[in-house]
Amino acid sequence: LEEVLYQIEGADESKRAAVRERRDPEKYFVSIFGTPDVKGAWGWRIEGHHLSLNFTIKDGRLLRATPAFMGSNPGELRQGPLTGLRV
Numbered sequence: 001l002e003e004v005l006y007q008i009e010g011a012d013e014s015k016r017a018a019v020r021e022r023r024d025p026e027k028y029f030v031s032i033f034g035t036p037d038v039k040g041a042w043g044w045r046i047e048g049h050h051l052s053l054n055f056t057i058k059d060g061r062l063l064r065a066t067p068a069f070m071g072s073n074p075g076e077l078r079q080g081p082l083t084g085l086r087v
Contacts, residue, residue, distance in 0.1 A: 027049065
Protein backbone atom coordinates (compact mmCIF):
# COMPACT_ATOMS: atom_id res chain seq x y z
CA LEU A 1 0.00 0.00 0.00
CA GLU A 2 2.85 2.42 0.75
CA GLU A 3 4.16 2.16 -2.81
CA VAL A 4 0.70 2.85 -4.27
CA LEU A 5 0.25 5.85 -1.98
CA TYR A 6 3.71 7.09 -2.99
CA GLN A 7 2.71 6.91 -6.67
CA ILE A 8 -0.48 8.89 -5.98
CA GLU A 9 1.00 11.47 -3.61
CA GLY A 10 4.28 11.79 -5.54
CA ALA A 11 2.64 12.58 -8.87
CA ASP A 12 3.84 16.18 -8.41
CA GLU A 13 7.57 15.85 -9.11
CA SER A 14 8.44 18.75 -6.79
CA LYS A 15 7.09 16.76 -3.81
CA ARG A 16 8.56 13.33 -4.63
CA ALA A 17 11.55 13.40 -2.25
CA ALA A 18 9.43 14.41 0.76
CA VAL A 19 6.75 11.87 -0.13
CA ARG A 20 9.34 9.07 -0.52
CA GLU A 21 10.66 9.77 2.98
CA ARG A 22 7.14 9.29 4.34
CA ARG A 23 5.96 6.52 1.97
CA ASP A 24 8.77 3.97 1.97
CA PRO A 25 7.50 0.36 1.78
CA GLU A 26 10.80 -0.90 3.20
CA LYS A 27 10.85 1.33 6.28
CA TYR A 28 10.41 -1.35 8.93
CA PHE A 29 12.49 -1.92 12.03
CA VAL A 30 13.33 -4.95 14.18
CA SER A 31 14.31 -4.46 17.83
CA ILE A 32 15.61 -7.11 20.20
CA PHE A 33 15.25 -6.72 23.96
CA GLY A 34 17.54 -8.71 26.22
CA THR A 35 19.79 -11.51 25.01
CA PRO A 36 18.18 -14.22 22.85
CA ASP A 37 18.78 -17.55 24.58
CA VAL A 38 16.98 -20.82 25.35
CA LYS A 39 17.06 -19.86 29.04
CA GLY A 40 15.69 -16.65 30.47
CA ALA A 41 13.40 -14.00 29.04
CA TRP A 42 13.86 -11.77 26.04
CA GLY A 43 11.72 -10.22 23.34
CA TRP A 44 11.63 -8.78 19.89
CA ARG A 45 9.49 -6.33 17.95
CA ILE A 46 8.91 -5.51 14.29
CA GLU A 47 7.48 -2.09 13.51
CA GLY A 48 6.63 -0.04 10.48
CA HIS A 49 3.84 2.10 9.12
CA HIS A 50 0.60 0.66 10.47
CA LEU A 51 2.34 -2.43 11.88
CA SER A 52 3.59 -3.26 15.35
CA LEU A 53 4.14 -6.85 16.48
CA ASN A 54 5.74 -7.70 19.84
CA PHE A 55 6.91 -11.11 21.07
CA THR A 56 8.10 -12.21 24.51
CA ILE A 57 10.13 -15.42 24.78
CA LYS A 58 10.86 -17.23 28.05
CA ASP A 59 12.97 -20.37 28.38
CA GLY A 60 12.84 -20.97 24.63
CA ARG A 61 9.03 -20.73 24.35
CA LEU A 62 6.78 -18.00 23.06
CA LEU A 63 5.16 -16.50 26.15
CA ARG A 64 3.24 -13.62 24.59
CA ALA A 65 2.58 -12.19 21.14
CA THR A 66 1.02 -8.96 22.30
CA PRO A 67 0.44 -6.06 21.94
CA ALA A 68 -0.09 -6.19 18.21
CA PHE A 69 -1.41 -3.65 15.73
CA MET A 70 -2.08 -3.97 12.00
CA GLY A 71 -3.85 -1.15 10.25
CA SER A 72 -4.55 0.31 6.86
CA ASN A 73 -5.21 3.82 5.66
CA PRO A 74 -6.86 4.17 3.29
CA GLY A 75 -9.02 1.08 3.58
CA GLU A 76 -9.91 1.37 -0.10
CA LEU A 77 -7.88 2.90 -2.93
CA ARG A 78 -9.92 5.44 -4.84
CA GLN A 79 -7.39 6.28 -7.55
CA GLY A 80 -4.27 4.92 -9.18
CA PRO A 81 -3.45 1.56 -10.77
CA LEU A 82 -5.14 -0.48 -8.02
CA THR A 83 -8.37 1.54 -7.80
CA GLY A 84 -10.97 -0.38 -5.81
CA LEU A 85 -8.45 -2.46 -3.83
CA ARG A 86 -9.72 -2.88 -0.27
CA VAL A 87 -7.46 -3.79 2.61
